[in-house]
Structure formats: structure tokens, C-alpha cells
Amino acid sequence: MFSDELSILLVYGLITGLLLGAKVTGMLVTVDMGYLLSSRDENRTLEGMLGRADRALNNSITALALIAPPILVIALRDQSSANSLLAAQVFLAARVIYIPAYVFGIQGLRTLVWTAGFFATLILYFLAL
């Protein structure tokens, strides 16, 4: 039952986890420790590259929530095919590029790879249905 798409999903989950870890590490350096450990009652917005990493993370989590259902359904029903694998690979590649594209503010590329990831997700839903 273990499909290659599931491995891709796992790798993507791990990357999202690492990005979260990187954001926390970045906050350790730039935001004072007292605020970080506090209840954060005062809302502080992250700025610069850290703010971008934060937004990239939120976007990655949304993408993860969307891509997980079709990949799981495809695995459960043993519907894995060359097409579904390709779509999952395109998704992973696009989302991997998305992170540095956002953090380094590469305009155009970020939107392009986001769109590629989004369409790969839609194709997986189509294949799962």
C-alpha cells in the first residue's frame, strides 16, 4: 500500500517542519527571547526575510493540508499511476523552489512555482476522483 507519492508527502512534511524550525531559529536570533517565550499578548509582526519565511511557512502549511487528501486517497485505493507520481514530483519540486523564491524575494518565480504546485494538487484531486 506504500506508494511513492506517500514518500513525497512525507518528504514535503519534513521540509515544512524544517522551515518551521528555521523560522523559530530565526526568531531566536532577531526577536528577544523574552517575547518568544512569553504568551505573545502583544502582536509583533516579523519583518524582512524572517517575515517572508513566516509567510512562506503559512503558505506551505495550507498547501500541505490541500495535497494530503488526494495522495492518501490514491494510496488507499491503490490508484497510483505514472501520472499521479509525476504530479506529486512536480508539486514537491515546485514547493521546494517556492521557499527560497519567497525568502529571497524573487518576483515572478515565486508566483510561477506556486501556480505549478497548485495545479499539480488539482491534477491529483482529478486523478483521485
Place this chain on the structure above:
Amino acid sequence: MTPELTVLALAGLLQAVQFVLMSVPANLELGVGKTLSPRDRERLGGALEDQLSAKTARLLRALNNHFEALILFTLAVVVVSLSGQSTALTAACAWIYLAARIAYIPAYYFGLSPWRSLIWMVGFSATILMIVASLL
């Protein structure tokens, strides 16, 4: 049904409990006139979440934090279960995750520092460990 799936179901219930914990005081504080409205900022005079009391706002942040944690945890649990890779280690990780996420709520509510962050780290590490274990 693997022990990890049982924990996942319990974590889903925890999410519902957290929602109630937040929404009851939120509705009492703001009034249903505001919460049932479309919550337009210009009408409310700012974001709805900024009008909550400090402690209720903490419950809201704890709820949102669990949403994010749950997405990663769901992924880990389902893959471990589907691929038949459930072990004593992954089951222990799942229970540790749930315990950490339960402890996270009072830690946030009472502003226990640095315990909230440490508890968060425990839940996060348990999830990542499950993902790594199923990749190996």
C-alpha cells in the same frame, strides 16, 4: 486500527475541545452581535481577535497553533499506519504528542514561560521523529 490512529482521533477531539474553550468566552466577551456578523474590520473597528481579553486571545492562539501541529501530525500518523510501519517508538511518539498538546493549553493560558515553548518543542519533535522513522 493502530495506536497512532487512536491518538489521531483523540487529537481531533482535542481540537474540538479547544474550539469550545475559546469560543464560549469569546462569545461572552464580544457578544453574538459581533461574532455572528461578517466581522468586517471597518464595522467592528479592527480585527475581531484584537478585541478579545488577553487570556481568551491566548486560547485562540493555542487553537490556531494546534491546527498547524495537527496537519503535520495527521500526515505522520496516516503514513505510519498505511505503510504498516507502526512500532513501539511511533506509538510512544503519538502519545507524547497528545500529552504535549494537552499540556500546551494551560501553559499558554497561564503564560507559563518557558514551559509553553518547551512543551511545543516536545510535540513538534515527536511528530518529526515519526516522519523520519517512517522514511527510514
